[in-house]
Amino acid sequence: CSDRCNGRCYxxxxxxxxxxxxxxxxxxxxxxxxCAKLNDSGRCVSVCPSFQAYNATAFMWYPDPKGKFAHERNCVAECP
Known part of the structure; x- marks a missing residue:
């Protein structure tokens, strides 16, 4: 395994x-x-999906229903 992989090789x-x-x-x-940080429905991610998304056309933030909470090492849809 290459040193650049830090022991994480395929x-x-x-x-x-x-x-x-x-x-x-x-x-x-x-x-x-x-996962190094969090598991979001089988995907390893560094942060859970945000509860806000930015609309670049309207230049505004809006609520994102796909947002999730971080609980232990998982992203969850409902507040624990």
Missing amino acids: HNSVCCHDECAAGCHGLTDRDCNA
């Missing part, structure tokens, strides 16, 4: 996705053996 030659913590079985954020 088939000993290619680095896993940056959000993986302990190896992977593929190259995407869905293929991690464990």
Whole structure:
């Protein structure tokens, strides 16, 4: 495994996705053996989806119903 992969390799030659913590079985954020930060419905992410989104056309923020709370090491739809 290359030093640049920090021990997170796929088939000993290619680095896993940056959000993986302990190896992977593929190259995407869905293929991690464990998440470095948070798990959002099977995807490893660094932050949960926000409750606000920015509309660049209208230059305004609006509520985003896809937002989630961070609870322990998971993103959850309802407040724990």
